[in-house]
Amino acid sequence: MAHFDPPTVAADQLDATLARQGYAVLGAAAVRAWLGLDAAALTALQPAWDDLPPDRYLKDGGRYRRRRHGCFVVEGEAVRPMPERPHYQPVEYNALHGGMRRWFAPLTDALVAQPAWTRLLQRTGAVVSALKGAQPWYVEAHPFRIDTTGGIGRPTPEGAHRDGVDLVAVFLVGRHGIKGGESRVFEADGPNGQRFTLTEPWSVLLLDDARVIHETTPIQPQTEGVLGWRDTLVLTYRAGGFLGD
Template sequence: MRDVAFSTDRAPSRAWGEFVKSVSDDAYHFIGCEEFCTHFRADSAEWDEFSACWDGLTQDLYMNDQGLYRYRRYGEFLFLISERQLVQLPHGPYHQPEYINNLNGGVMRNFDPLDHVFVKNGFFKGLMEDLSLMFGAVEGGVEKWNIKLHPYRIRAAVGMQGRPTPEGVHRDGVDYIAVLMIRRKNIIGGETCVTTNDGVPLRALTLARPKDMLVFDDRRVMHGVSPIECVADSCDAYRDVLVVAFTRC
C-alpha cells in the first residue's frame, strides 16, 4: 500500500485556551458535546457518514481473556504541523509491549484497516487537524505527530458483559490520548476513571452523548472504563468510541 496524503484547508478552531490549560495543568480535560460542537468542526452530514463506519468494524481475534465482545479496525498516520497535512501510513500490525498491555501485549496484532469512507471523511480530517494543533500547543515545538487510530465497538448481551478496558486501569505508552464517544445503545455502565500513575483517583465520568470527548496526557495519568451491560435483550447493545493516540515524532 502506498502512502495516501491529503490536506485540510479549513481554518483551525479557536477558543482552545481552556483545553490547553487544563491538559497542561491537570493532564486531562473533558469536553462535552455542546463544547465540542462550538470549538471543533462537526458538520452533521459528515458526522453521520463517519459514525456509520462503526457498523463495519470486525471482531478482535486477539483477546487473551477469550472475550468475543470487541470489534475494531486500525490505522496509522502522520500529521505534519507546518504543512497542515495528514498522511496515511501503509497498513501494518499493531504492537504494544507486555509492560504496557498485560493482557494482549507482546504480539503483533493484525487488525483490518480503516475503510475508505472513514479515511476520506471531512469530520475525521478536521478532527485530526484540530487535535494535532491543540496537543501541539500543549507540548510546544512539535513538527509532526504519529497518530494511531482505534475505532472500537464493545458489545454486551444477556449473560455477557462488554469490557472496554479488559486490561484494567492502564496507560497506552504514548504522549496524548483523545477518546470520542460515537454512540451508546441499550447499555448501562461504561464509566471512565482517570487516576494518577500511582492509582489515586482524579475524575470519574461517563461519556454519555455523541461527541463527548476526554483528552489526557498519557504520560502523567492512567485511565480505565468499567464494564457495560445490556438493558434489554430484545435489541443490540454496544458502546462505540474512537480512541486516538498521539506520539511526538
C-alpha cells in the same frame, strides 16, 4: 448504579485544562466548536461503526469487541496516511495483550474520505503540539465497538493503563441499550482520580498519557437478552515514531 456527569470545559479552555490536570473533557457542543464542524459532518462518520470486524486477539476468550486500525503522520495541517502495520504495545503498558503484533482490518476508504476525519486528526494534533511542542505526530486510529455479547463487554480488559504515547483522545461515538461504561482517570503518580460517564455522541476525553492512567468499566445490556453496544474512536499521538518501530 450511580451516574456521574463528566467535568466538561469550554473549547477555549481545553489546552489550559489539559496542561493543568493531565486530562480534559469536552461535551458535544464544545467538540463541534473546537473542530469547526456541524453535527451533520460528525454524524456522517458513524456508519463506519456498523462495519467493524471482530477482534480475534482477545485473551479473555470474549467476542465482545470489534475494531479497525489505521496509521497516520500529522504535522501541522498535513495529514499523511501510512502503510498498514500491526498494532503493538509493550507488556508494561498492556499486561493482557502487550508483546503481540496485532494485525487489524484497515480503516475503510469511506471513513477516511470524510472531511470530518481529517479535521479530527488535525485538531487533535494541535492539542498535543500545544502540550508537548510542535513536531510530527505518529497517530494510530482505532474505531471500536464493544457490545454485550455473552452478557458483558469490556472496553479495557487490560484494566487501568497507560498507552505509551503522548496523548490519547477517546471520542464517544454512541451508546445503545447499555448500562455501565464509566470512564475513570487517575493520577499516575498520585492519589487523585475522577469517574464519570460519557453519554453525548461526539463528546471526548483527552489524556496526557505521561501523567494519568485510565480505564472504562464493563458494559451490560439495559434490557436482559437485548444486545447493546458502545462505540468509540480512540486516537493516540506519539512523538518519534510508532510503538514497536
